[in-house]
Amino acid sequence: MKLRYRGIEYDYNPPAVAVSEGEVAGKYRGLDWRFHNLEKPPTLQPRLNLTYRGVKYSNQPVSAPTPKPETTSVAERARWLAINQEKAARNRQASMLHRSSEEIGLA
Template identity: 40%
Template sequence: MKLTYRGVSYNYEPPTIDMMEGEVGGKYRGQPWTVSYPRHIPVPQPALSLKYRGVAYQTGEAADAGVTAPASPVETTPVWAVSPRNASHSVVSQVSEIHRANICQNLERRIEAAKARGDRQLLQMLEQESQQLTCSL
């Protein structure tokens, strides 16, 4: 289709979409109208065996087809099993180092604010805290 906008001509080819006529419709100012929907190809959902409050159930194609296959138990990791003592030492040390660096950075901002205000008592307390955390300020 050839179109023109502000004196510039160009060709426009609208994308072809397979449309489906809907049931909703009526008349507006004497003209009939209906709602059209694009056809969608159904995407199959993955079949999962899940458990909710001790009751096993399945989702996906097996559940939709009415097949009652025994649900295999889903392995879940309890919260207590993901504690730092069970994690690898290097991950725990990296996280603790990042946490300490963030605390030191926050402490440095607070020290700068105390210096700007001239609050000597707060500055003294923050410097003691910095020494306890072994921050290099």
């Protein structure tokens, strides 16, 4: 396949992937579809430790460690729930008071 990028032409030959027709098939919006299964699983690139201008990096980045879930007691959760409900009630009351004062013309 002949492609062009910024005035430079080059040939692109996409890699051929061997697939087999799957058993599951159907129609979606009037078009036939079918799952395809890979004949050979893809090979993963080997992990490389590289250096660029003195900085070491890897071609397979390490995922961030998952934080441990904090264990809180039921009493602490209940306390926070009550505090949040009280804050929400106060915010509603302040909003209603502000709205009513604007309707009357005090604000």
